[in-house]
Amino acid sequence: MEHHQSKSFPISHVIGFVVSLALTFAAAGIALKTNLSFKVIMWIIGSLAVVQAGMQLFMFMHLREGEDGKTNLVNMIYAVFMVIVIVVGSIWVLTSGHAAH
């Protein structure tokens, strides 16, 4: 890892850091400085959090690097798929039709 970093200026880390700061301040600004409804605020800052988490996986967590890069990516996509199926699926099933009442 060390020789890897010394080879060139870590431009992706700097970009990642700046973008992370921007996204964080954006979330803080929307939450504290706007008069949007609670629900809208939650949706916006939740989405920003997901964007930031995804960005950090690429910029800091070396998701695609190394010999296992492709595997990692497939694993992440699979994990996201499973989360959507289990969480969103359960909520959908349990809150539609008679089941909700």
Add this chain to the structure above:
Amino acid sequence: MGIKWDEFFITGDPLILGSQIAILLTMIGAVAGITYLKKWKYLWTEWLTTVDHKKIGIMYIISAVLMFFRGGMDGLLMKAQTARPEMEFLNSQHYNEIFTTHGVIMILFMAMPFLIGLMNVVIPLQIGARDVAFPQLNALSFWLFFSGAMLFNISFVIGGSPDAGWTSYFPLAGKEFSPGIGNNFYAVALQIAGIGTLMTGINFIVTILKMRTKGMTLMKMPMFTWTTFVTSILIVAAFPIFTVALALMTFDRLYGTHFFTVSGGGMDMLWANLFWLWGHPEVYIVALPAFGIFSEVIATFSRKSLFGYKSMVFSILGIALLSMVVWVHHFYTMGSGPAVNSFFSITTMAIAIPTGVKMFNWLFTMRKGRIKITSAMLWALAFVPCFVIGGVTGVMLAMGAADYQYHNTLFLVAHFHYVLIPGVVFAVFAGLYYWWPKMFGFMLNEKIGKWHFWLFVIGFNVTFMPMFFLGLNGAVRRAYTYSAESGFAPLFMLSAIGSIVLAAGFAVFCYNIYWSIRYADRNISSDPWDARTLEWSTASPVQFYNFAKLPEVKSLDPFWHMKKKNEGLTLHDSEIEEIHMPSNSWVPIYMGVIFGIAGFFLVFEWHIAAAVAGIGIFAGLIIRSFDYNEGFHVKKDEIHRIENAWRKTEGEVHDHVS
């Protein structure tokens, strides 16, 4: 702790009293027999502490056969009870307990360990490895499964069986409606066995990804290895859901939480939802390896490469993906609304597509093949039409609207028996006949095998075919009796007669094992079926290090091509190197025992005792963490001696077939 000793042993039922006496006598007989034959040390060093994947596999298979007997007895009792209308052989409570344990045992303690046993024996051999990736973890998997299975099995003589169905739906399974401890057995025993299964899944993913021999790329793996790989991924994806659901159930029943109890603000439907989020993939966890076994058997005995290898792989992946998004078809009638039901109807019907692709691939594999009708092949041949009946009725049930008519009837029961018996039981029998010589160095008798086959298949069809029609006529499932006016009596009687034929088939199977152990020819080839994959390139029974020299793979069906080109079959002295193997360990069986004890206390809600036993679990974890045993090296001389014993002097593969 408020121990109710008077409720400890189940009393007052002659059937159960008989079982208690039988269990006691069997245990005394086993202990006395082992002591008399001075086999304790052999048992301990060769089996109980082993980390050898082949021996672990054999122990899985023995447990599975025993559980098959237990689950089968439950089935026969149910068939006896419903043979005539208004029978008073079993009361309703006893009937509830029996269909519950029948379901749990057949799925989790028969189908799963039978397949995992075959996976254990075969997979490292098929990929040219010397063991699984984590041999000691593998032993731990087995002992946790065994511990869970035994804990579940004692429920009918100690404490009382679970009685809320194998699905254990809330609110029935909750403390409010099932106040006894029976359902605690369900929650705790399945949890313990589930930990073992999850570890197996992880173990086989790593084994298959990391330990394939030189040249075996993913697309050169045998089909059974592929299906095991995908099954392992499904295990890792699905079993944690069950773990969580069971943990919530345990909290509800033992510690008064209200995750699923409606009266306490919980959501009973969440249990059904979580159960089937695991339960549907579970169906494919048992079906996929079975498909793999059929692929191996059909290719070998058609003497051709598997037709459509790539489409086979993509169908498996497609089935695995779809299996995660169909779970609601198990509870359409709970009223989840038209959008949900339509979505899940479509995904469910879509599964028929990749399954159909596989069916045609098997048929095309046989086309123009020089088919050898062996016992193993007979099971594969019978699988095709029987499973298609199960599959087509499955598509009928898949339609949410139509399901309102079929649900909760014997039509459904007949459907899933038509899927699971051809899809899993036929497969494990095919696999057992096929791989038996590799495990033990002799073959199961083919003639008795054919008796086993015909009795079992005819019995199976006579038992379950009438249940389709009973179901369509309105006979509900899980009902312990019916009136004479219903007109169900003749078909129920036919079904009961079928179950006796089925049981006779199983008895012949047991007799075949006995006969073959005593009389079968020991002087057989290491490749008696003229097979295609690497497990047949080494000795039978397989030497503990599997391969003296790791084989190199250049194509699909590598052993077939090695035989054709006559390369890679010989072993020169210069090629022998020391082999590094893992040491035996007592930790896995200790963990199995201590988990069983802790689980038992937890079932009886003796919390302090359970906590003390819990310390024993942590002790085992700590001991394992400080275990620096690096295994041992097999010396060249010993390898030389073992290899010379089964190879001819020139070093060829021994090819005598009796």
